[in-house]
Amino acid sequence: MNALAATNRYFRHAARILGLDSKLEQSLLIPYREVKVEPDEVNALAQLMTRKTAVANIPYGGAKGGIGCKPGELSRSELERLTRVFTQNIHDLIGDQTDVPAPDMGTNAQTMAWILDEYSKFHGHSPAVVTGKPLDLGGSLGREAATGRGVVYATEALLAEHGKSIKDLKFAIQGFGNVGTWAAKLIHEIGGKVVAVSDITGAVKNPNGIDIPALLKHKAETGSLINFNGADEMSADELLVYECDVLIPSALGGVLNRENARDVRAKFLIEAANHPTDPEADEILSKKGVTVMPDIYANAGGVTVSYFEWVQNIQGFRWDEEKVNVELKRYMTSGFDEIRKMCRTHDCNLRMGAFTLGVNRVARATLLRGWEA
Known part of the structure; x- marks a missing residue:
């Protein structure tokens, strides 16, 4: 499906x-408006964003867009030209009171800076037109870590309801990009054991817990998780069914399906990625007694802090990082309480x-x- x-x-x-x-x-x-694209996934993600902002209780609707390309195969100048041409074609559809882009897979703060600059050529300097910007261009403190931090706050809320805490449990994290690395780092700092991690370069495991700062240093130096001294290599597929308490898929959608859902050994699944679990897998996991925290809440930290950034740009007043994190936790905790009521x-x-x-x-x-x- x-x-x-x-x-x-x-x-x-x-x-x-x-x-x-x-x-x-x-x-x-x-949809209120659709600039036609081929993948149904974009339409689905637009719907999920609409539900997500409503669950987060922030005053946004929802939209999604993108470019069909492989960013890793493009040079910086090619990425810049592509982003600017894309912005030239949508500049009349976005705006600080209409559609406000934010980073997602394959993009970052630099991409948002190019969008802001190109948009401003047509409409004048408008920092609130895009979020996830560099700090020097009006970005928010705490935005880079926001999705991963929100995942941790969601996990804390769920575990507390079951009488458990992060520091007592083992975690497997599929995907070690922005979201996965921040989630792993924060879990490690709290005292949880990250026992398995994977990304496009490979996967590693250590049942006694991986030294996350050391792994981050290794990846920064080598560009890969492989050949890390503090963990053994494993197949990427094995990670999803590795022995752990909490499984956090934080990469692509559709990674959990009817073929592997029966073998999942985690008791809790936190959907840090968009749509990582297909409906058949969802039913299988439910019958197994796995508690699933859905994506439209679990990964809402990013759009929530994007909202905070937009507010700061509109007001012309920057919040300190402590305020951003305190407000994010308040929104995530309130969101979980409202979900439980439903x-x-x-x-x-x-x-x-x-x-x-x-x-x-x-x-x-x-x-x-x-x-x-």
């Missing part, structure tokens, strides 16, 4: 739980608790604005 079909399936399930009429349900499925109200799992929360908030806003007519 592709990402769009899976997202629609979860949405329709949430709509049935909430008792939405068919007319309203259909209106919530149709779970109790509708007698559903965390995924449907998050989806019903997000869909219900969007539906109520839609009805109040009269768009269903």
